[in-house]
Amino acid sequence: MSTALNLTNRQNFYIKLKLTKTLVNYKLGTILRLFLKEKMAKKSGKSQKLRNYAKKTVEKPQISNVYLARIKSSFKNFNLSNPLEFNLNNTHAFVLNHDDIQLGAWHILPHDKQLKPSSNLQEHFEINIEKSFESKKSITILYLHGNTNDRSTYHRIQLYKYLSNLGYNVVAVDYRGYGDSTGEPTEIDVVRDALFTYDFIKRTAPWTTIYIWGHSLGTGITSSAARTLTEKNRAPEGIILEAPFFNIVEEVELHPFAWLFSYNKILFYMIENSLSKLNLQFRSDIHLQKVSSKIMILHAEDDIIIPFHQSEKLYDIVKNKGVSSNLTFHRIPSHHKCNHQNIYLYPDLTNLISDFIN
Template sequence: MLPTSVRPAREDDEISAEFFDKALRDHRPVIMYCHGNSGSRANPHRVELYKLLIRLGFHVVAVDYRGYGDSSSHTTPDGIHDDVRTVYRWLRERTGDSPFYIWGHSLGTGISTVFTSKICREEGCPTGLVLEAPFNNLLDEVMRHPFGMPWNILPYSRGYFDQAFNSTAPYFQSDVNIEHVTCPILILHAEDDWIVPHDLGRKLYDIAVEKRPASADPIQMVSFHSEEGCGHKNIAYSSKLPSILSDFIK
């Protein structure tokens, strides 16, 4: 999605692939958006975020992993990370030295943290990482999710969950990987988030503060009060978000 200032004057004008490729080299900031577990890149709360970001002057590229939206094939953790890597490399070939940000929401925060950790170690960090409604690790999130909480009354339930998610958890283990993310990090979390509880985002922030090297760029956590009603999906509607993002970019 092109920044508002770059779009053609008439909405119904057809835009060629060449136009998009050229626009991506215009040195405006680019965001690669990794969405959460449900729906597709076209969910209304995601579209609302895209609209805000393009008004603020960002290029936005939203990824539907395989098995989501109109992307083909079967969803697997390996496949999701391959898809993110493919889109990232495709973009970096076209964006040159433009500021480049990775934005993850919910499950996408685990994907984007693990992926950003990997490229920081191997290729060099992006300009920044934004984590919206993040969890510290998959096991804690599954046990605190509304569908998982009833199982907590059972003895040894954590061990059962650990066994069930043993092969999948490392693909989303933010608390282990965030220490290697040395670019600036912005964490956004609503206090009334019942899908990924606010304290899991706080745990991730505290681990990052403790484990990231002293030379790492700043990390900031912004909480949205329950009175705002942002919940798990509606931070994009907060009147505070534009200024928060502008300050982070600066």
């Protein structure tokens, strides 16, 4: 197995610890600089000039650090166009052209299906996503990953394999700026990438039933995309939210390293103000109220990145104000050690997914 997949838990912890500390320090620095530039601008009368300077020198780096597309836990370069390097045997790598950018993606077939050769992408989906027959439905899960790295991260591959073993097709896509996808991410654009991928599956394999599975940052993207589809009367059959946050502001304020500045409420205000200026909201608390699809929330008690009570808040507001008639929340006990990203370790996951889908 590759070096990237052999990192010990301790090595992974120290890598993430160092990266997170660097990120928090950088974010605080950029937020403070932006705040001070605004104050200087008002006093000097050169508001527009300094605001443009701040946008150029501060906001652009801030965007690239909110979306941690370039952070890797690997010491080796992998070829995402060759899924065999990741021990994915029945997987087809493909590229979607969208908005003058390219989105890299994988289609992982059910474990008992063999990948049939095809001459083009449309033919691939036509012959490799089987139609429903008798009591067996054709199910495709569109997987929208979290913030760091790309679709090849170890825990994501383990979940693909898990879902494949349950007989589902899985389509995993990297948003623009992630993995081998081109472009730069913004909130609006990563949601548009998800919608484009969903529509592509729907168009090329209209017989399959699509569920959207979002993890961490991907839950915010899923919530926004599902609302858009609902408002267009094209809601997905269901969405699965793994380790969701209430909205991005609360997620940042509840980050494990937020204690570094929790004593100063002004800094929290500055964070919210800066995120607003960057048009970074991911208001799952609002979007999910407008989603008509059935919704399942999964969250581990031992998640230190996004505390599980964020899911409880999300569940309560959707239950009381939302339009979905099928909403469930499953709190994963901490002794299963699923933490933020290892949901596939939960012994009862098969039953939860099967009950939700069937």
